Amino acid sequence: MRLGLREKARAYSPWIFHAHAGGCNNCDIELAACFAPRFDLERMGIQLRNNPRHADIFLVTGPAPKQIAPMLRRVYDQVPNPKVAIACGSCAITGGIYNRDDEKPNYAIGGPVEKLIPIDILVPGCPPRPESIIQGIMLALEKLRHR
Amino acid sequence: MKYGVVKLTKELLRNAIHPVTVNYPAKKDSLGELTEIVDESRGKHRFDEVKCVGCGACAIVCSSSAITESDSDLERTLSVEIGRCIFCGRCRDICPEKGLELTPEFEISKKGQNANDCIRVEHSVPLGPCDKCGRPTFPIRQIESVKKRVSENIDPANLVTVNKDMEIFMRYCPDCRRTASYALRTHPRKSY
Amino acid sequence: MELPSTISIASIVFLPIVSFFLGIIYGYEIRKVSARLQSRRGPWLLVPKSLRGTLGVTRLFQPLYDIIKLLCKESLIPSTSTKGLFRSAPYIALTCVIVAAAFTPVATYSYLASFELSLVVILYLLLGVPFAFILGGAASASPWGVVGSQREAELMLAYETPLVIAAFSIATMADSLSVQKIIDVQATRLPFLLLNPLSAVAFLVAIIGKLHLKPFDVPEAEVEIVAGPATEYGGRLLAIIEIVKTFLMAICVGLFIALFLAGGSVPGYEKLFSIPTFLLEGLLIVLVMTLIHTLNPRFRIDQALIWYVRVPTILAISGLVWAYAFRHFFPAFI
Numbered sequence: 091m092r093l094g095l096r097e098k099a100r101a102y103s104p105w106i107f108h109a110h111a112g113g114c115n116n117c118d119i120e121l122a123a124c125f126a127p128r129f130d131l132e133r134m135g136i137q138l139r140n141n142p143r144h145a146d147i148f149l150v151t152g153p154a155p156k157q158i159a160p161m162l163r164r165v166y167d168q169v170p171n172p173k174v175a176i177a178c179g180s181c182a183i184t185g186g187i188y189n190r191d192d193e194k195p196n197y198a199i200g201g202p203v204e205k206l207i208p209i210d211i212l213v214p215g216c217p218p219r220p221e222s223i224i225q226g227i228m229l230a231l232e233k234l235r236h237r
Numbered sequence: 238m239k240y241g242v243v244k245l246t247k248e249l250l251r252n253a254i255h256p257v258t259v260n261y262p263a264k265k266d267s268l269g270e271l272t273e274i275v276d277e278s279r280g281k282h283r284f285d286e287v288k289c290v291g292c293g294a295c296a297i298v299c300s301s302s303a304i305t306e307s308d309s310d311l312e313r314t315l316s317v318e319i320g321r322c323i324f325c326g327r328c329r330d331i332c333p334e335k336g337l338e339l340t341p342e343f344e345i346s347k348k349g350q351n352a353n354d355c356i357r358v359e360h361s362v363p364l365g366p367c368d369k370c371g372r373p374t375f376p377i378r379q380i381e382s383v384k385k386r387v388s389e390n391i392d393p394a395n396l397v398t399v400n401k402d403m404e405i406f407m408r409y410c411p412d413c414r415r416t417a418s419y420a421l422r423t424h425p426r427k428s429y
Numbered sequence: 430m431e432l433p434s435t436i437s438i439a440s441i442v443f444l445p446i447v448s449f450f451l452g453i454i455y456g457y458e459i460r461k462v463s464a465r466l467q468s469r470r471g472p473w474l475l476v477p478k479s480l481r482g483t484l485g486v487t488r489l490f491q492p493l494y495d496i497i498k499l500l501c502k503e504s505l506i507p508s509t510s511t512k513g514l515f516r517s518a519p520y521i522a523l524t525c526v527i528v529a530a531a532f533t534p535v536a537t538y539s540y541l542a543s544f545e546l547s548l549v550v551i552l553y554l555l556l557g558v559p560f561a562f563i564l565g566g567a568a569s570a571s572p573w574g575v576v577g578s579q580r581e582a583e584l585m586l587a588y589e590t591p592l593v594i595a596a597f598s599i600a601t602m603a604d605s606l607s608v609q610k611i612i613d614v615q616a617t618r619l620p621f622l623l624l625n626p627l628s629a630v631a632f633l634v635a636i637i638g639k640l641h642l643k644p645f646d647v648p649e650a651e652v653e654i655v656a657g658p659a660t661e662y663g664g665r666l667l668a669i670i671e672i673v674k675t676f677l678m679a680i681c682v683g684l685f686i687a688l689f690l691a692g693g694s695v696p697g698y699e700k701l702f703s704i705p706t707f708l709l710e711g712l713l714i715v716l717v718m719t720l721i722h723t724l725n726p727r728f729r730i731d732q733a734l735i736w737y738v739r740v741p742t743i744l745a746i747s748g749l750v751w752a753y754a755f756r757h758f759f760p761a762f763i
Contacts, residue, residue: 143663
């Protein structure tokens with residue numbers, strides 16, 4: 091009985107930490123809209139915390155510029171296990187519009203986020219709709235159950 | 238402050254009884270919608286199987302180089318990398334055949350480790366061989382569509398000659414076209 | 430002295446568990462009511478059918494799921510902190526609060542509440558919670574923790590005064606420091622909410638400060654200092670802090686009901702009817718606190734301190750004077 095309760099509790103109460111790694115802020119606004127009354131994520135017990143040590147889900151938005159690349163890794167290490175990382179938005183997945191050319195990478199981008207931290211869920215969009223973010227978080231809940 | 242208490246209580250009760258939350262991610266079992274998305278929302282791409290001719294204009298104009306075209310011996314594949322797309326709609330606007338549309342579908346997240354796991358929308362058109370050398374040249378449908386467009390828009394006086402030329406040259410690859418143009422005396426600067 | 434019966438000993442263990450679950454339901458009520466007042470739905474009471482597979486049937490025990498999830502995570506200890514104090518501070522608070530929960534009557538029943546000085550013991554043990562938070566926040570080597578500890582210390586000075594004065598004015602009216610005797614006096618006469626409303630208001634406001642609800646959640650100000658004393662805690666230690674908060678909620682509400690609302694007992698009815706009444710009164714008190722919590726912004730620490738000195742302390746002292754006057758002019762009433 092205890093084992094079932096542990097996995098269930100992990101999926102029933104995930105707390106999100108939002109890491110802003112550069113970017114135009116659009117994805118952050120759509121994420122904030124997810125917690126607004128229209129798309130209420132508190133229904134599923136999800137809280138947006140501002141402390142990585144309290145969080146389970148690590149949500150990254152923005153292409154990681156070179157200045158923030160080491161900090162992103164450092165903050166990711168401060169999230170206690172078990173954890174899931176979500177890359178939200180085109181910039182976090184591939185660099186988006188800032189990374190047009192694969193032969194000549196952008197001088198300011200320190201890589202898409204996959205080069206810095208291990209990612210589990212990809213949510214494309216520019217910016218992703220709040221419904222897309224909610225769908226990504228539901229996929230993350232499934233992954234969190236089995237961690 | 239005192240006269241605002243009644244108004245405040247009314248507003249609080251109204252908030253409590255009529256929340257504005259939409260039903261997503263729960264599936265509504267009556268005829269209501271999950272969430273209100275207008276038809277013009279830009280989401281996942283969809284290539285029309287009949288209308289898209291494989292010209293590749295979308296790949297040229299894409300803002301973030303998300304659409305790539307690649308040729309094999311038999312077909313040309315256009316592939317939209319959703320992980321790189323910024324959903325601007327330039328590809329849809331420039332498509333001459335209106336064969337690409339951005340549907341309002343928004344459930345495009347996936348489990349994956351890197352950008353290659355992100356979903357791609359692909360579409361293939363068959364390539365036709367060159368009449369002279371046999372190598373793959375242009376998509377067959379693109380040739381048909383260009384012929385139709387030229388016939389509709391050209392000065393009727395030149396129609397017969399141009400049609401005759403198109404019959405011969407549209408199925409030649411660019412190298413063979415260059416070598417054959419001298420022999421057939423249809424260099425562009427020659428007058429008809 | 431006769432030994433207590435086995436039922437009494439079993440109840441000493443059983444009552445803190447019941448208090449814990451009551452605290453969880455009160456925590457759920459805070460989240461649900463404050464969400465509804467903000468025109469959104471809170472945690473689902475009944476999850477829609479299509480999501481029941483992934484999200485369960487009901488979210489009534491959402492704070493409990495939070496606690497269990499935190500218990501199953503690793504806790505990270507900062508390397509520059511005072512590790513012994515950092516690790517043990519939540520457990521100090523937990524011990525104090527579990528023993529205090531054994532003394533607080535639930536629906537008029539508690540074996541230990543009939544101890545002659547149970548009110549003093551409860552108020553004394555409840556002091557251990559902010560004390561432990563101050564120590565824990567200062568032991569975590571983080572500026573957020575230190576600032577949170579300072580604010581917690583100032584706020585503790587502010588809200589303890591009206592709390593203790595109001596509690597002792599009730600003890601004066603009932604002529605006893607035992608919580609069980611206070612309940613019995615109210616069960617035969619009127620509840621003290623009607624006889625001494627000044628103390629009731631002072632006690633309620635002091636409880637709002639003790640439970641860190643707005644407008645007094647200064648030590649845990651989320652936007653200013655990241656989480657106050659609880660910033661560096663994560664995983665198991667944070668779960669202990671959440672358990673302490675749950676117990677604290679149940680004890681404070683239970684103490685209010687015991688001191689001012691006759692413990693939930695309905696005059697003229699048997700003791701068994703006190704269980705639904707206790708639950709209903711608890712939910713009502715939490716509803717009032719949630720309304721205040723949702724409608725108010727956060728005070729600054731100096732504003733909170735000055736306000737506490739101005740309004741609740743004066744009210745509590747007036748309540749004490751009123752209690753003495755009541756005992757003097759109506760000696761036969763009690």
